[in-house]
Amino acid sequence: MKIKHQLAIFNALTRLLVILILWLMLPILVENVVYRHINNGLIEKKKKFIDNLNQKEINDFIENADDSTETYSQFSTLHSEFLVLSKVPVKGNDKKTFFSNEFRIIEGEENEYRILQYHFTYENQDYQLEIGSSLSEVNDLTFIIRFFIIIVLVVILLATFLADTVYIEYLLKPFYKIIDTKIRRVNEPEAFDHTPIKAKSRDFRELDLVLNQMMDRIAELFKKEKQFISNVSHELLTPIALLKNKFENLLQNESLDDNAVDKIAGSLKTLDMLKKIINNLLLISRIENNQYEANENINFHEIINDLQSDFQDRMDDREIHFENHMKYDYAFTGNKTLIHILVYNLVTNAIKYNRPNGNINIEDGFEKGRYFISIADSGLGMSEAHLEKIFNRFTRISSDQDGQGLGLAIAESIASFHHIEIKVISKINEGTTFTLLLPEAAKHN
């Protein structure tokens, strides 16, 4: 779940909680306010009544009260209010004035009333005065208010939820932009876009800034690494060049005996080996450092044909039959030189580890929509244990073979640089098949 949804939901839930509490508290609040208002009204009436009090009026009420079977001496026609005066002996600790809610039946109609009870003594006679005010309207009103408020709250809830979502989305926009443009699309530190992302929140501006700084450091390291590779090659290869040239000039000396010539030739071979190891390690690190462009059109037919004519003599010499069964014209974009090296290394291995009068078969096709090209030889083959190690640097099938054991390590680097998968199947004394499985995204002509 994305943060914008989480935040919006959290906000909505907290708001809902507040609303629920309000909703539950509403009756108490309403009653407090309403009752106070009614109480004040009742006290006002009592005051008026007491102020105008005289014996005649008391008798009026009492007499009337005696006449009727009910004690309601006076009430409004809509039964919203009533007033009752009765003779009641005053108990010592009775409060003089108090309020209560009671149900009363007036002319056969039951209603809830807010009732003020007042005990007083007039000319040595104890009386009880009750003034009531109907609550039915108040209850209706409270219900309407509660209903109205709940509707308003729900509307507010929905509106703020929507507003939240939109606003959070707006706030988080720079975040997704940072992820997209500054992280996801960056493969090369040099291709990094340093333009600051516009963001309203300082947090994202900070994130952007920190990312920019981090990328600068990485770019700096990349640059240093490239510089280092370049320096190493220059500083190591120049002395090798010097030694090589010295030995080559020395070889021209007619007075050398066979033993000396052998030693010089051996030294030249060692130097050559050293040069190749350095160059190949540099090649691998340059590939792994993404120092190659991959934007050339590659035609595998062309590469295979080139290699075949290059190696025809070598193969003729060992009577190896080269069969090209390629059927598809497949276009691939990558680095031509590197792909050439990759195929070259596989083909030269197929020649090197073949038996005399053996075969090399080139085939191509599609596997689950992915183009593949396979190079199969009928040579020595490898054991399972050996297969696991062939892509490691400095691994060789047998120690008496020429080479540095870097060919397949390079092939592996080039393949992964181009997102090509290399599969190997091998059987001892039957041969080895290398399959290059190209990435799906590559287009097919």
Next chain:
Amino acid sequence: MNILIVEDNKELAAEVYDFLCNAGYVCKITHTCEDALEEVASNDYDAMLLDLGLPDGDGFEVLQAVRKTKSKMAVIVLTARGELDDRINGLHLGADDYLTKPFALTELSARLFAVIRRMHGFTVNSLSIHGFLLQLQDYKVSYNEVPLSLTKKEFDIFQYLVLNKNRVITRLQLTEHIWGDILEVNSDSNFIDVHVRNLRKKLDKHRSIDWFETVRNVGYRISE
């Protein structure tokens, strides 16, 4: 032929100097960008061998400056940086050829020969040795007007040995010359023997080739 060697490693420069002087060139050594520019401005050179990693700057700067004034001078860049972008960059700036360190001196002389030949409008079109005539523009060899059918590789080997006649050329040198430098992982120098064997067979049909020696364990030599 005047050649300027721009190389900061003094010993290496001296080695190249000796070799080229022996081959009949007139050479001068400079060790820095500044000296190189001064030398180019004050003297006429047919070719320059330019190292890229110089103590006071990048060799490419020299190349750029030189190309602005001297269009007739051949420039061979001697680079230890195998980086391809450098190569492409260099081609745009007008280097005529590249040699990656470590290079064989004989390879250098072959490249120099080709570059200078091109610079001077292909005035040298053939080489001859013991009656064999090598036609450089169409890779053909004939003996007393009788054409020999050599493969491209055999021709290259023959030409290389003739260009560096009287010198022992190792199998490695020949291998590098024929197959180049980049695709070197599995290069097996013994394969060169196959080609040389075939070449010798073809030459031997026309006259005895005692001047085409195999130097035991090392390589080959063609003597004049």
